[in-house]
Amino acid sequence: MQAEIQINNSTTPAARYLTWAPSPCRVRITNPAGSPAVQLRVRLGTRTNTGGGSVAFAAQAGGPYASTLTVTVPVNGQSVSFFVRGVFGKPSFVDHDVIIEARARSAPSSGNWRLLGTLPVMVRIRKNANNLTAGERTRLVAAFAQLNDQGLGRFADFREMHVNQSSPEAHGRPAFLPWHRAYLLDLERELQAVDPSVALPYWRFDQPAPSLFTPDYLGASDALGNVQLSATNPLQFWRTDNVPGIVRRPFFDPAQAPAGLRTEAQTLALGAQYTGFRTLEGNPHGSAHTSFGGFISSIGTAARDPLFFLLHCNVDRLWAKWQLQNNRFDSGVAASYDTNNPGNKTGHNLVDTMWPWNGITTGDRPPFAPGGALASSACVSAPGPQPRVQDCFDYRGSVAAVAQMGFDYDDVG
Amino acid sequence: MAKERKKATRASRNTGGRKSVPVGRARAQRVIEVPLAAPDLLPALDILRDPGRSVDARLEALQTIQAASFALLDFDSVRPDYIAALRQAAEDQDPELRQRALGILAREHDGFAQEALLEGLRDPARALVGPDKALQLLSYDPHAGVYPIARDIIHTSEDESTRREALRVLAGDPASAAVIEDVLADKNEPSAIRRMSASALHALNPDKLQRWASSAVLDTAEDADLVATGLTALTQFGDAKAIADNKQLRKRMSQLQEQGPAKIKQLARRFVKKYDL
Numbered sequence: 001m002q003a004e005i006q007i008n009n010s011t012t013p014a015a016r017y018l019t020w021a022p023s024p025c026r027v028r029i030t031n032p033a034g035s036p037a038v039q040l041r042v043r044l045g046t047r048t049n050t051g052g053g054s055v056a057f058a059a060q061a062g063g064p065y066a067s068t069l070t071v072t073v074p075v076n077g078q079s080v081s082f083f084v085r086g087v088f089g090k091p092s093f094v095d096h097d098v099i100i101e102a103r104a105r106s107a108p109s110s111g112n113w114r115l116l117g118t119l120p121v122m123v124r125i126r127k128n129a130n131n132l133t134a135g136e137r138t139r140l141v142a143a144f145a146q147l148n149d150q151g152l153g154r155f156a157d158f159r160e161m162h163v164n165q166s167s168p169e170a171h172g173r174p175a176f177l178p179w180h181r182a183y184l185l186d187l188e189r190e191l192q193a194v195d196p197s198v199a200l201p202y203w204r205f206d207q208p209a210p211s212l213f214t215p216d217y218l219g220a221s222d223a224l225g226n227v228q229l230s231a232t233n234p235l236q237f238w239r240t241d242n243v244p245g246i247v248r249r250p251f252f253d254p255a256q257a258p259a260g261l262r263t264e265a266q267t268l269a270l271g272a273q274y275t276g277f278r279t280l281e282g283n284p285h286g287s288a289h290t291s292f293g294g295f296i297s298s299i300g301t302a303a304r305d306p307l308f309f310l311l312h313c314n315v316d317r318l319w320a321k322w323q324l325q326n327n328r329f330d331s332g333v334a335a336s337y338d339t340n341n342p343g344n345k346t347g348h349n350l351v352d353t354m355w356p357w358n359g360i361t362t363g364d365r366p367p368f369a370p371g372g373a374l375a376s377s378a379c380v381s382a383p384g385p386q387p388r389v390q391d392c393f394d395y396r397g398s399v400a401a402v403a404q405m406g407f408d409y410d411d412v413g
Numbered sequence: 414m415a416k417e418r419k420k421a422t423r424a425s426r427n428t429g430g431r432k433s434v435p436v437g438r439a440r441a442q443r444v445i446e447v448p449l450a451a452p453d454l455l456p457a458l459d460i461l462r463d464p465g466r467s468v469d470a471r472l473e474a475l476q477t478i479q480a481a482s483f484a485l486l487d488f489d490s491v492r493p494d495y496i497a498a499l500r501q502a503a504e505d506q507d508p509e510l511r512q513r514a515l516g517i518l519a520r521e522h523d524g525f526a527q528e529a530l531l532e533g534l535r536d537p538a539r540a541l542v543g544p545d546k547a548l549q550l551l552s553y554d555p556h557a558g559v560y561p562i563a564r565d566i567i568h569t570s571e572d573e574s575t576r577r578e579a580l581r582v583l584a585g586d587p588a589s590a591a592v593i594e595d596v597l598a599d600k601n602e603p604s605a606i607r608r609m610s611a612s613a614l615h616a617l618n619p620d621k622l623q624r625w626a627s628s629a630v631l632d633t634a635e636d637a638d639l640v641a642t643g644l645t646a647l648t649q650f651g652d653a654k655a656i657a658d659n660k661q662l663r664k665r666m667s668q669l670q671e672q673g674p675a676k677i678k679q680l681a682r683r684f685v686k687k688y689d690l
Contacts, residue, residue, distance in 0.1 A: 145649055150615055164521075172486035224545055224574060231608065231641030232676050234649040237615050242585035243552045244612035249516075251476070260445035260476075282447030286480030293513060298520040299483060301553065 002031035003042060003073070003102040003116035007084065014196060014378035016096070017124040018053075019408035021396045022061040022083040023379070027102055029116070032075035040104045042073045043113055044082065052097030053123030054090035058083045061401055086123035088413035093133055095197035096120030122197060126317070127410045129201035129218075129310050130209040137217050140201065141235050143194040144306050147187075151239035157371035158187050159240050161356055162303035166366045168345065169355045171299065174274070174338035175348040176281050177319045178392035180312050182354060182374060182383060185405055187309055189375035199407065202313035205288040206263045213254040218307055225249030225294050240295075240304040247294035248305055258291030267318050272326045273335045277319075285315050320395065320412045329398040331390040350390040358386045380406040445473065447480045451487040454478055458491065462498045468507045475502070475513060500525050503541060511541050519550035527551065534562050544570070548578035552585075560586045567592055577609045584613035593617065597625060604638045611642050615650075622646060623655075631665050637674055644669075644680040648687055656688050663690050 006026040008015040027042060029035075044057050045068040057069035061083050073080045084100070092098060098121050103113035132140065148155040161183065162170065170179040188200040203209055212218050219227030219235065227246040229236040238246055252258040261284040270277045288311050290297045295305040302308045323329050328336040331350055339350060346352055346364055353360070356369035373385030382403045383391035397404035448454050460466050460474035478495060482488050502514035503526060518526035530547040533540030540547065544566070551559045563579040563586075570576050580596065583589035596602055597610035615622040629635045629643035647656065656662060667690075669681035684690075 142649065150619055150650065172484055172488070176484075224549060224578075226549070226577075230676075231638040232645055232680055234645050236608065236642065237612055237646065237649065239584070239612070239616045241553075242616065243555065243581060244584050244609075244616050245581055247549060260443065262444055266444065279449055281484035282449050282481060283445065286447050286483035287445065287476075289483055290476045290480040293516050295520075297479060298517060301520045 001029065001034050001040075001104065001114070001116050003104075004028055004030045005044075005100055005102055005117055005119040006079070007100075007119065007121055008379045010378055012378050014192075016119065016121045017196065017379050017406075018055060018084060018086045018121055019123070019125060019396070019404075019406065020086050020088050020413060021404050021408065022058070022085045022401070024061070024401075025082050025084050026079040027071065027073055027082065027117075028077055028079040029073055029075045030077065032077075035075050035104075037075065039072050039074045041070055042080075042116065043068055043070045043103045045069075045101050045103070047099040047101055047118075049094075049097040049099075051093060053092030054087040055084050055098055055100070055121065055123060056087050058085075084121075086125065086408070089410075090123065091125035091127065091410055092122040092197075094135060095122050098123060124197070124199045125408050125410050126199045126313060127201050129203050130207070130211045132201055132211075136201075139195050139198050140191075141217065141233060141306075143191040143198045145234035145237060146194045147190055148238055148240070150237060151242065154190050154371075156240075158183070158190075159303045160368070160370035162299070162308075164300040165368075166355065167299050168364075169347050169366065171281070173348040174278060174344060175352075175354065175389050176278060177316070178387075178389045179347075179354055181316050181319070181392045181395070181405075182357065182387045184309060184312055184316055185383070185407065186357070186371070186374045188407065189377055193375070200313050201310055202317050202409070203307065203310035204264075204314055205284060205291070205311060206257055206261055208256050210255045212310075213250070218310070219246060219248070220254070221248050221250055221294075235306070238306070246305050248296055248307060249293035251291055251293065258288065261287045261291070264318065264321070268322055268325060270322075272328075274328065275338045277322050278338065280315070280318060284318075285311075288314075317409045317412065320409055323393070324412055329394045329396070331393040336393060337389075348389065351388055353386045353388050377406045380404045382406075445477060447477055447484065449481070449484060451485060451490045454481055454485075454491050458494055458498055462501060464505065468510055471502070471507075471510055472513065475510070475517075479517060496521075496523065499523075503529065508542070512546060515542060515546075515550055519553045522554040527554065531558055531562070534559075534566075543575075545572065545574040545578045548575065548582050552578070552582045555582050555585045560589065564589060564592055567596065573603055573606060576606055580606065580609045580613050584616040587617060590614065590617045590621075594621065594625075600636070604636050607636075607639055608642050611639075611646065615646065619650065623651060626651075627659065627662055630669070631661060637677065641676055641680055644677065644684060648680065648684045651688070653688055657690075666690060 008023050009026055046055055056065035056067060058065045059082055069082055071080050071082055100119045100121055102116045104116055106112040106114045147153050184200060191198045203212060213220055215228050215230040216233055219229045222228055225247050227248050267280050267284055270279055295301040296308050331337055337350060347355055355365050356371055357374045359369045361367050361369050374387055382405050394400060394403035395405040457474040457477045461471050499514045499518050502510050505511050515526050529541055530551050533547050534544055559582055563582045566579040567576055583593060593610050593613045597607055597614055626643035626646040629639050666681050666685055669677055
C-alpha cells in the first residue's frame with residue numbers, strides 16, 4: 001500500500017513550505033494492494049530531524065490542531081482533506097527538516113502502524129537576521145548574489161522599482177506599508193526561486209545585531225564606508241548601477257543599535273488607528289535608513305544595498321505585530337487603513353492596483369514599470385500578479401483563507 | 414566659491430580631515446522626532462545652515478531632514494532649500510559635515526558636488542575630502558570625466574584605499590578592462606586590491622574572470638584569499654559544462670576538499686556539491 005500526501009493541495013516540491021497559517025492538504029491511497037477494506041484509517045504524523053521545525057494537523061482549518069491526525073481514507077484513490085500549520089516558535093532551520101508520514105494499521109487491531117508514504121516539508125519563516133544559523137546565512141547571501149548575478153540578474157528590476165521617480169508610489173502616503181509588503185514578497189519569491197529554503201530575515205534595528213554586520217554575512221564597513229566581505233562571501237561580486245560593491249557607513253557602533261530610533265514598543269504604541277501608526281514612516285523607518293551614510297540613506301540608492309530589504313522586513317514585521325495587536329487584518333475596517341485621505345493619489349486607495357506590478361506607465365504613474373507582474377507562489381495564490389492595496393492586509397488569511405500571502409514572522413504568532 | 418573651498422581645505426588639514434572620517438559621531442539616546450510636514454522641517458534647515466551652531470546639532474538636523482525625505486509627501490517643497498544648505502555644508506570647516514553633505518548630493522547626482530569632487534582630484538590643494546572618498550562619491554554617477562583620473566591613480570598612487578576606489582570606478586568603463594586585468598594578475602599587488610580587481614573584471618568581462626578564477630584555483634602558489642575569491646566566483650557563477658569538462662580543475666577540487674585552510678576546504682566542498690562532481 002502507498003499513500004500520496006499533497007501540501008498546499010499540490011504535488012509540486014515548491015509547494016512543500018508551511019507558515020503558522022493553516023495550509024490545505026490532501027492524502028490519498030495511490031496503491032491499495034494488500035488492503036482488504038474499502039477504506040483505511042490513516043494516521044498523519046511527523047518525523048523531525050534534530051532541531052528541526054514542528055507542524056500540527058487538523059481536520060478543519062480552524063482546528064483543533066495536534067501532533068497527529070487520524071483520517072478515514074477510501075482506497076479507491078479519492079483524496080481526503082486536512083490542514084497543516086507550523087507550530088509557533090518551532091520553525092525549520094534547513095530545507096525539508098520535517099518529514100510528514102502517513103501510516104495505517106498493519107491489521108485492524110494491530111498496534112503497528114505501517115508506513116504508507118512520507119513527504120518532507122519546511123516551516124519557512126522570516127526570522128531575526130541576527131539569529132540565523134551559519135547555514136541560513138550562507139544560503140541567504142548566495143541567493144542574493146545569484147539574484148544580482150553581476151548586476152545583470154533579476155535583482156536589477158528590484159533596484160529600478162525603488163528610485164526617486166517612483167517614490168510617490170511607495171512613500172509619504174498611506175500605501176507605504178502595503179506597497180513595501182508586496183515589494184518584499186516579490187523579492188522573497190525570487191530568492192526562493194533560487195533557493196526555496198530562504199525566507200527574508202528582518203534587521204531588528206532597535207536591538208544590537210553584531211552578527212549581521214560581519215564579513216561573512218552582510219559585511220562590515222570600513223572607515224570609508226565600503227562594506228568589507230570575506231573572500232568566501234559571494235556578495236563580494238555584488239554590483240549595481242555598473243559599480244561593484246556596497247557603500248554603507250554606520251553612524252553608530254554596529255555592535256549596538258542605532259540611537260534615536262523608536263523602539264518596537266514605542267512604535268506599537270503609536271495608536272490603534274492606521275493614520276497614527278503609519279507615522280512610523282518617519283521614525284523608526286526613515287531614521288533607520290539614515291542611521292547610515294551610503295546607499296541606504298537616500299531613496300534613490302537605498303535598494304542597492306541588500307540590507308535595505310532586511311530593514312524593510314522589520315518595518316513590515318512591525319506592521320504585522322500592530323495588525324495582530326489591534327486586529328487590523330481586515331482592510332474593510334476603517335481603522336485598518338487611511339481610506340478617507342483626500343490626498344490619496346492613485347495607487348494609495350484600497351481598490352487601486354499598485355505600480356509597477358500593474359504595468360501602468362501613464363497618468364500620474366512613473367513612465368516605466370520594471371519587473372512585470374508580482375512573482376507567483378506554489379504555496380498560495382495571493383496577492384495575485386497585480387496586487388491591489390487591499391490585497392496586502394490579510395497576509396495570514398485571518399479574514400479569508402484565500403488571502404494568505406505565504407509568509408510569517410518568528411515572533412508574530 | 415573657490416576661496417571658500419581653500420578655506421575649508423585649510424580647516425580640514427587642521428582637523429585631520431584630509432583622509433576620510435571614520436564612523437560618525439554617536440547620537441543621543443533620546444528618540445529624535447522626524448517631522449511629517451514640510452513646514453516643520455524649516456527649524457532643522459535653519460540649524461543645518463547655521464555655522465554658529467554646534468556640529469553635533471547640525472549633523473542631527475541633517476539626519477532628521479534626510480530621514481524625512483523618506484516619508485514626506487511634500488518634501489519637494491523644501492528640496493531646493495535643502496540642496497542649497499547641503500552645498501553650503503559641503504564646504505563647511507567640519508570634515509564630517511562636509512563628507513555627509515557631499516555624500517547626499519553625490520547620491521542625487523548633483524553637478525555642483527561632482528565638479529567639486531573632480532576638482533579636488535585634479536588639484537589636491539582644493540580637495541573637500543580625501544581622494545578615496547571623492548572617487549567613492551563619484552562612483553554614484555561615474556562618467557567620462559573621472560575615468561582618466563582613476564586610471565592615472567592606479568598607476569601613480571601608493572595609497573591602497575585610493576587605488577581600490579579607482580578600480581571600483583573603472584569597473585564601469587569597458588576601456589579599462591585591460592588595466593584591471595593587469596592588476597589582478599600582478600601578485601605583487603595587495604590582496605585587497607586584487608580582490609577588488611576581480612570584482613571589477615567580473616563586472617566588465619565575466620568570462621575572463623572565470624578563466625582567471627580557474628587558473629587561480631589551480632595555482633598552488635596563489636594567495637589563499639585570491640583562491641577563495643576564485644572558488645567563490647566559480648561556485649556562484651561558473652558554467653557547469655565548462656567545469657565538468659575541466660579535468661584538471663575537478664582533480665584540484667578533490668585535493669582542496671582535503672587540504673589547506675578550513676575556508677578553502679569548505680568552499681571546495683560547496684563547489685563539488687553544487688556541480689555534483
